[in-house]
Amino acid sequence: MYSEYNMMLTIIKPKMFIFENVLGILSFKLPDKSKIIDSIISEFNDIGYSISMKVLNSLDYGVPQNRLRVFIVGVRNDTGIKWEFPPIGNKIVKLSDAISDLPPVGQNESSDTYLAKPITSYQSLMRSKCKLLTEHYCGIYGDRITAIINNLGPGEAHGDINRKVEEGMLPLDLYLTSGYHNSYGRLLWDKPCGTITNNFSTPSAIRCIHPDQNRALTVREAARIQSFPDWFQFYGNKTNKKTQVGNAVPPLLSISLADQIELAFRGVKNGK
Numbered sequence: 001m002y003s004e005y006n007m008m009l010t011i012i013k014p015k016m017f018i019f020e021n022v023l024g025i026l027s028f029k030l031p032d033k034s035k036i037i038d039s040i041i042s043e044f045n046d047i048g049y050s051i052s053m054k055v056l057n058s059l060d061y062g063v064p065q066n067r068l069r070v071f072i073v074g075v076r077n078d079t080g081i082k083w084e085f086p087p088i089g090n091k092i093v094k095l096s097d098a099i100s101d102l103p104p105v106g107q108n109e110s111s112d113t114y115l116a117k118p119i120t121s122y123q124s125l126m127r128s129k130c131k132l133l134t135e136h137y138c139g140i141y142g143d144r145i146t147a148i149i150n151n152l153g154p155g156e157a158h159g160d161i162n163r164k165v166e167e168g169m170l171p172l173d174l175y176l177t178s179g180y181h182n183s184y185g186r187l188l189w190d191k192p193c194g195t196i197t198n199n200f201s202t203p204s205a206i207r208c209i210h211p212d213q214n215r216a217l218t219v220r221e222a223a224r225i226q227s228f229p230d231w232f233q234f235y236g237n238k239t240n241k242k243t244q245v246g247n248a249v250p251p252l253l254s255i256s257l258a259d260q261i262e263l264a265f266r267g268v269k270n271g272k
Contacts, residue, residue: 002036006043015079016264018257019072020249023055026070041072049074054085056253061086063227063250064093064122065193071257081264086256095211096189097122099221102136104213107146110137130230135219135241138201145203148174148184149214157185157207182207193225198246201238219245227252 002019009017019040028036041051051074058067075081101123103115112133118124141149148161151170158179164170176184185207187193199205200222208216217225219234219241227250234241 002040003043006040006047009044009049009074010047013076015076016081016083016261017049017074019074021070021072023068023070026055037070044072044074048077050077052083052085056085058227058250058253059092059192060088061250061253061256062089062091062093062122063225063252064095064098065196065225065250067195067250069249075264080268082267083264084260086260092192093122094190095187095193095225096120098126098193098224100189101127102133102218102221102224105136105138105215105218106213107138107215108140112136126224126227126229128229128231133220133230135223135234136221137218138215139238141203141215144174146214148176149203149209152184152186152209154211155186155188157181158183179204180206185209187211196222196225196246198243200246201242222246226250 005019025040026035026037030036030039037053041053044051051072053070053072055068056071058065058069071085073083073085075083097120100120101114101116101118103111103113105111114127114133118127151161151164151174153160158176159181161170161174161184162176165172165175182194183204183206185194186209187207189211194207196208197206200208201216201219203209203216205216210217210221219238220230222242222245223232223234224230226245226248228245228248229251234244236244
């Protein structure tokens with residue numbers, strides 16, 4: 001896909017571009033054993049762009065989520081633009097800061113009403129003047145999945161379920177034979193969330209169980225953790241919506257990058 005991106009750059013020839021990808025792009029190798037990231041940067045250089053690259057964590061930009069992604073910024077060589085990545089903020093937003101005001105929902109339930117006022121600045125920012133809560137619903141799980149979730153303590157995950165089975169605390173049929181160490185993971189209120197993926201409503205996915213409700217995250221909760229405001233609408237079926245949330249660059253990080261682009265262009269205008 002990066003070759004298609006490169007082709008579009010040769011057609012549009014923007015003064016700047018931002019390219020984002022997962023951390024794996026740094027280690028992924030081509031058939032000749034060379035790193036794909038070196039090839040990508042070389043192709044961008046060849047069409048007239050100077051490149052800056054950095055791994056950014058959304059947590060450093062006001063997003064309540066540890067989310068590491070590779071960002072490549074290209075500046076067309078004839079522009080005189082000087083690029084610097086946005087400075088890191090010093091306020092960490094915890095999961096409780098983000099979603100503790102949202103009403104509880106159980107399996108096969110939904111809610112479109114706020115039952116509590118926002119109690120943090122982040123919640124106020126996300127709610128703005130929104131009056132109707134959307135995308136806050138939970139599906140139905142099977143008996144086995146329900147039993148696994150019900151037996152997860154704060155911060156516990158895959159390994160804790162198996163330990164409890166081995167210690168005779170849980171029946172043998174709950175033993176998990178597949179998954180990662182942080183699968184079926186219950187989140188903690190007093191810490192930021194892990195990376196939101198497009199499987200955030202699947203209990204067996206990577207750490208996405210609500211801190212004190214026995215279910216996975218709702219679309220709205222995941223959107224909040226990604227820093228989408230409550231008035232933002234997602235379209236399509238549930239799978240489409242989860243993809244729109246999970247694959248996005250968090251809006252607050254996007255705003256930080258956009259502000260930095262504006263500063264870069266102002267610098268050229270002012271002769272700096």
